[in-house]
Amino acid sequence: MKKKRRVSQPVEDLRKRAENCVRQASNDFQNFSDGDSLELIQELRTHQIELEIQNEELCRTQAELERSRQKYFDLFDFAPVGYFTFDGQGLISEVNLTGCKLLAAKRRDLLSTRFNHFVAPDYQDLFYFHCRNALKSETKQTCALKLIKRDGSPFYAQLESVAVGSGDDRLKQLRTALTDITERKQAEEVLQREQEELGKIVKNRTAELETINEELHKKVVECRLTEAALRESEHKYSTLVEDALIGVYIIKDGKIEFANDKLASIYGYAKNELIGMESVKLVHPQDRAQVKEMREKRLKGEKVPTEYEIRGVKKNGDPIWVMRSFSLINFQESPAISGIVSDMTERKKAEEALRESGKEMRILSNQLLSAEEKERKRIAGEMHDGIGQALS
Secondary structure: OOOOOOOOHHHHHHHHHHHHHHHHOHHHHHOOOHHHHHHHHHHHHHHHHHHHHHHHHHHHHHHHHHHHHHHHHHHHHOOOOEEEEEOOOOEEEEEOHHHHHHHOOOHHHHOOOEHHHHEOHHHHHHHHHHHHHHHHOOOOEEEEEEEEOOOOOEEEEEEEEEEEOOOOHHHOEEEEEEEEOHHHHHHHHHHHHHHHHHHHHHHHHHHHHHHHHHHHHHHHHHHHHHHHHHHHHHHHHHHHHHOOOOEEEEEEOOEEEEEOHHHHHHHOOOHHHHOOOEHHHHEOHHHHHHHHHHHHHHHHOOOOOOEEEEEEEOOOOOEEEEEEEEEEEEEOOEEEEEEEEEEOHHHHHHHHHHHHHHHHHHHHHHHHHHHHHHHHHHHHHHHHHHHHHHHO
């Protein structure tokens, strides 16, 4: 038994239309011969099969198109952003479920509704110019708006619109993607506030730094003036020390760290020969023990004479007498001794000469007194003899 072919509804409709046409043309078929009729029937069956095959292909294609349409419809409806289609008057003609959720409204309530009903009053002009620019331009237009949901709660959204169609703007449509940017807007506002606060802090800090800078500038000027004064004072002191009529020295750890020209002259050395020399070498060998003892006591803080006379030794070995005075100082972050030296040799010689002269004067004085006594005795004797003779 031949299997009955499954016939779709469109084919059945075509078959009925064909049967009607056959009945209307039955009179014409009566004139056909049997051979012609069989040939015609064969052609009709062949054509019928071709039509059925084409119908099956069309049905399969239609089913695929329906699946594809449903797929893209789902993608459109459940996209993470809201999709809207506006006509030239701003009426909503299409909206996906996400767009409905963003506006907290049902799809049937949004269709044929003006979108600007959901735009906050302060943003109406911005939305108007956004739509106008998008309709007149072939490029995508973007703006950020504050929208009001159906329940009255506000949120911020970004609109990206592009025009479709051609000709009159009233016949064009706008395809718009709407994204909730409330969190981003809030973050921007927080960032703006923080930037403003930071700006205030920077401004205040800048003012403080300017004040500090002015104070530092004043201190720098004062330091420069002080430094100039110190240099001048140092120059004067250096000149005074170098040109002094007495020897000046600094001793640290028993060695000479500084000596002026006069000290070198007193001891018969070149100044550079004294630097680094053991200071006791300038002291007479018989007095060195005394000087070392006094120095140790001085560094320990014990009380010792700050001025004394002592014998020294020149480079050529000649002994000299000097008057030394000193004070404790801090030199290069260590304790040291600063002192002055006066050559007392000539004075000592003068004192010695004076002592010798005094001895001679005392001898002469004694001789004169003795002569005077003898003369007095002689005169007294003569007077006694004269008076005795006169009385006798």
